[in-house]
Amino acid sequence: MKKTITFGIPCYNSAAYMDKCVESILEGSDYADDVQIVIVDDGSAKDDTPAKADEWQQRYPDIVKAVHQENGGHGVAVMKAVANADGVYFKNIDSDDWADADALKALLAKLREFVAADEQVDLVLTNYVYEHVEDNTRNAVNYRHQLPVGRVFGWNEIGHFKMWKYLLMHALTYRTETLRKANLQMPPHTFYVDNIYAYVPFPLCHSLYYLDVDLYRYFIGREDQSVNEKVLTSRVDHYWRVARIMMHAYHVYDDIDSPQLRSYMMNYFTIIMAICSVFSKLSDREDAMDQLEALWRELREYDERMYRRAKHGVVGTATNLPSGLGKKITIGGYRLAQKVVKFN
Structure with missing residues (x-):
């Protein structure tokens, strides 16, 4: 059959x-x-x-x-x-x-x-x-x-x-x-x-x-689960890897014909970049912020319009605030979202 x-x-x-x-x-x-x-x-x-x-x-x-x-x-x-x-x-x-x-x-x-x-x-x-x-x-x-x-x-x-x-x-x-x-x-x-x-x-x-x-x-809720915060933070480099693959899959504004799908995909990719930003800030890796900056540079070189939307929209701005205070605000916003949505 x-x-x-x-x-x-x-x-x-x-x-x-x-x-x-x-x-x-x-x-x-x-x-x-x-x-x-x-x-x-x-x-x-x-x-x-x-x-x-x-x-x-x-x-x-x-x-x-x-x-x-x-x-x-x-x-x-x-x-x-x-x-x-x-x-x-x-x-x-x-x-x-x-x-x-x-x-x-x-x-x-x-x-x-x-x-x-x-x-x-x-x-x-x-x-x-x-x-x-x-x-x-x-x-x-x-x-x-x-x-x-x-x-x-x-x-x-x-x-x-x-x-x-x-x-x-x-x-x-x-x-x-x-x-x-x-x-x-x-x-x-x-x-x-x-x-x-x-x-x-x-x-x-x-x-x-x-x-x-x-x-x-x-x-x-399992402690060893990949979405557990401690586990995810220790594997932030995996998210960098995933973000690069998604980044290079499409020039979203040029390759996607449907305006609705284009908007959806750009917003989703923005969320992935935001996750990279938040967990790079949470990471205790010495090179975490350098790697994050390299990821943003790569996006800017690949597609300036995608970069502007992901980095300087509301979500991108909120998750990439400068200075130590900005880092605290970004992490605080993530903590609040986690309590409300309970995604991990």
Whole structure:
């Protein structure tokens, strides 16, 4: 049977929690034959992840495919799943996260409609929920005020996105063919590459559909998680790397035809540069501020207009205030945003 969707699950020493992720897809899909799960063991060597992946394939050989590779990092593992996908659509779910059963059923029903009608929708969008382990609270992110609901649309019909409501990887289900056309080159051993995944393919997506269901459950609060503030600060160089790839992907004002998509992408890139600025200030690396200045210089040389928008707009100004006092104000603003939005 032709697969409607492939769920990619990149795993690195994930034995303690990957079963919940796999089970949520199997149970939510009622073990459907047109669903595929590609578990990518990204060179796990500290636990039973490789064996667990093989066990899942042995139990459900028509649904689950186990793939093993040398450790390459999250982005490389995601793209390995894409390369092995047999589904018309592709969705990534990280191994410590899971899918809501009712929402998954709704997504499958809609995707099956598209496949049966041979309607080529490039990107299907759904909601996600931050599941905060530290205080057992939830924060749902939806797009009801930014996107048309329940119909196919194009980028020119999208509304304004607030800073905390961008279309992150958790919200995205790509048409596999469209995603492959983007030819994403993920840097190895690099965190935060989900930003590349949720940016570079967008100009290739000409038809979109928003399904207003809370599908992706994003577990947040583990001390070793990449979005943990201490971890992120120690890996600020990874964000510099990601920002450079996004920077050089497009001359946004010249390459993007849709005014709405152009505005969205420029604003999202501005947020990435702001994150670089904030965490460079938080970093105890001696070269952090020199590296940040080099990143801004590179952007200015690459595209003066993108530089002005990212550096001298409201967000850029607020996150790049000069002097020691400016640094304190920038960090204070970040702390306030973190408490309100609870993004990490």
